Amino acid sequence: MGGQDWALDDVLLWLQACSLDDVASLLIGYDLxxxxxxxxxxxxxSQLGVTSASIRSKILDELAAIRERGPEEPKESERKSGHRALFDIVKQSSYDQVLAVETPLTTRDIIVTHGRLGCLQITKVNGVxxxxxxxDCLLEINDCPGEQFKSALMLTKLISDSNGAPIRFVVLRMKTQEHADDSSNETSSSGVSSSPRSPSD
Incomplete structure (x- = not known):
């Protein structure tokens, strides 16, 4: 009986937890x-594109296990209740700056991974x-708790669906990184040096 009330995001999350990211990426376009x-x-x-017999067997074995024990979803009610863990995340982490940013993205602009704080964390920024x-740790994405985005594929789907519309993020940023950037900015663009030519009159 376990898993019958899942939406597509839950199915993708389950596959991600089973280390089946490649299979999850095949299923993004389906209304599962x-x-x-x-x-x-x-x-x-096989019809869904899973060509490897060993991977198909693993999926079916995992499904059988879920049916036997039921899904491990005590967190479902917690996810519904919103930002249960935000205070704990901010308090216990080495990140101490919370920022709200809004920006359009393409699927190539950022690379994320599932971070230790329970949210997606940016590992590389490709966009200009x-x-x-x-x-940056993504605490909130388009008003949804970051905890709900357990898979990078789920964020990729959201970015694709946005079609260039700005996406709202609440991010947790490391203090040391921010201070280092501030000091370098001040030395490179301070005072009159940012205006190479003075007015002639």
Missing amino acids: RGTDLLTWDHNCL NLPLREN
């Missing part, structure tokens, strides 16, 4: 629900002039 998982067999998974930085 938890009930669809009950019909999965080798033939169905973005307000986001490496190591």
